[in-house]
Amino acid sequence: MIIVGAGPAGSALACRLRPRYRVLLLDRPLAGAGAASRIGESLPGAARVLLQRLGVYDHFLAQGHAERGASVSHWDSDTPTWFDPVRDPHGAGWHLDRVRFDAGLREAALAAGAALVDNGRHLRVSHYGGRWCVDLEYLGQGCAAPFLRTHHATVLVDASGRSMVAAKQLGMARRMEDNLICLYAHLPVDARDEDQATRICADTNGWWYSVRVPSGQRVLAFHLDRDDLELKVLRDPARLLAKSRRHTLFAEVKPATVGVQVHARPAGGAGLDLDALAALPEGFFAIGDAMLAFDPIASQGLFNALATAEGVAHAVERYADGFKDARDRYLDEMRTVHTRYRQRLGETYAAVTRYAHEQFWLRRNSGALRE
Ligand SMILES: Cc1cc2nc3c(=O)[nH]c(=O)nc-3n(C[C@H](O)[C@H](O)[C@H](O)COP(=O)(O)OP(=O)(O)OC[C@H]3O[C@@H](n4cnc5c(N)ncnc54)[C@H](O)[C@@H]3O)c2cc1C
Structure with missing residues (x-):
């Protein structure tokens, strides 16, 4: 074989x-x-x-x-929704x-x-x-x-x-099935950052993900459409971090960005x-x-x-x-x-109604990207 x-x-x-x-x-x-x-x-x-x-x-x-810790999301509102994976019958x-x-x-x-x-x-x-x-x-x-x-x-x-x-x-x-791109960076962790939770947050033109990984770094990722004009701008780590920190969920994430590289990966x-x-x-x-x-x-x-x-x-x-x-x-x-x-x-993306009129969310909920 x-x-x-x-x-x-x-x-x-x-x-x-x-x-x-x-x-x-x-x-x-x-x-x-x-x-x-x-x-x-x-x-x-x-x-x-x-x-x-x-x-x-x-x-x-x-x-x-x-071990996977709890996750917290600001998906359809800025009221945090917590999920603890110990509730998963298969283990965390x-x-x-x-x-x-x-x-x-x-x-x-x-x-x-x-x-x-x-x-x-x-x-x-x-x-x-x-x-x-x-x-x-x-x-x-x-x-x-x-x-x-x-x-x-x-x-x-x-x-x-x-x-x-x-x-x-x-x-x-x-x-x-769609044109999603993931921009991500492995950021050094600030000594004050003791957070272990997975953080997920919807934005007007995409969604965020961040968690600390066993290498000791923090992954910060933003998922957006390939034809989004902001894609180029966000290849700058300082801009990526600044955009994330407009959300309360990421406001306490304080890593340095010097020497950090932003990678792009097709993710659709x-x-x-x-x-x-x-x-x-x-x-x-x-x-x-x-x-x-x-x-x-x-x-x-x-x-x-x-x-x-x-x-x-x-x-x-x-x-x-x-x-x-x-x-x-x-x-x-x-x-x-x-x-x-x-x-x-389909259900996950449809749950975000607060940005339903924005192109990123419209595309995912209009049926155009669904079979
Ligand atoms: C942004 C992003 C976030 C993700 N987050 C998660 C997550 O949290 N959890 C999760 O489970 N999954 C996640 N995934 C998906 C996960 O990374 C992939 O599903 C996984 O890597 C698939 O494994 P694979 O072996 O099929 O392919 P790959 O890991 O891509 O391995 C393919 C192999 O093929 C080799 N190869 C490629 N081209 C050639 C060639 N021409 N000749 C010979 N060899 C070749 C490569 O070198 C590589 O070794 C994420 C993906 C993305 C893009």
Whole structure:
């Protein structure tokens, strides 16, 4: 089996299917370094069962992730609404150190016997003679010239996140559900900042999120539309912080901004066309964000990465046992997940009536962005 992408979804799947299958994980050079600016930190308690099934739970607990504390939101008014995750029957969940989390899953996949190639580029995917072929240009060591090698497998999985590189190669387009962008910065924490709560707040042209993460920093994130004229201005950390502090919920957040960088990340919901995927030759799957990427307000992406890895592991086992409908069943599960997610997302955005006349909220509630 070949898995393109050794993020949480790809590593979890590799871990789950070894030692029964030979697994080759392909990733990009320097993916680990890129992880330093990763966002996507909260993991619900329901993920515990999935981590246990992968055999990584004890190691995960030893990685120093923080237990998720209470969250407070100013959503439809400035009256705070508190939620304490200890009320979650699955447990409170965690604020992750994303770098350690991703690295831990990848190490577990390698320890289970998966092979990793992360010095390749210009990947080409095709299907020939009933097998999937991946042509990969390897970077030569030192002055050596790059060389091409072809890998073959009966199962090919796209786990390359939002870039969905293998699916794109097969002519599949990403179905964008909206144009949300996340601007975020990891801010140093002021000595007086003892706050542990997750803070969420609606604004006229988007919504805010802030929490302290195990690295000791505070993440401050603002989600707005890609065509918003303020996007460029808010790339300046001082402006981003100043805008956040107009809200009482963030007024007491007092980090420094010197030397801080504001990153931008596409954050809108997106996914593959499941009917088009079903029409591809058998043995092709997609998991994690490559399959279905969620709006961050759902805080569901990492759980989905682990759950889809489990779903595809099950499908691959059924497929190997001769069940030809294994992929169709997996895709049916994905249709159900997508429908539930869209319904909850619609309800979440519709709950903000105070800015209902503003473009950001109008777009999400007019039905134009809903199926
Ligand atoms: C602003 C924002 C906030 C978020 N907050 C949360 C949150 O609080 N909680 C939560 O659960 N989720 C959150 N998420 C979502 C979460 O980060 C993703 O769902 C998760 O990273 C998906 O994991 P993945 O393995 O599918 O993809 P990724 O983590 O994107 O991993 C993909 C892997 O594929 C590799 N790759 C990419 N292109 C290629 C290529 N051409 N060749 C080879 N390899 C390639 C990459 O290097 C990477 O290793 C958030 C997302 C955003 C944008």
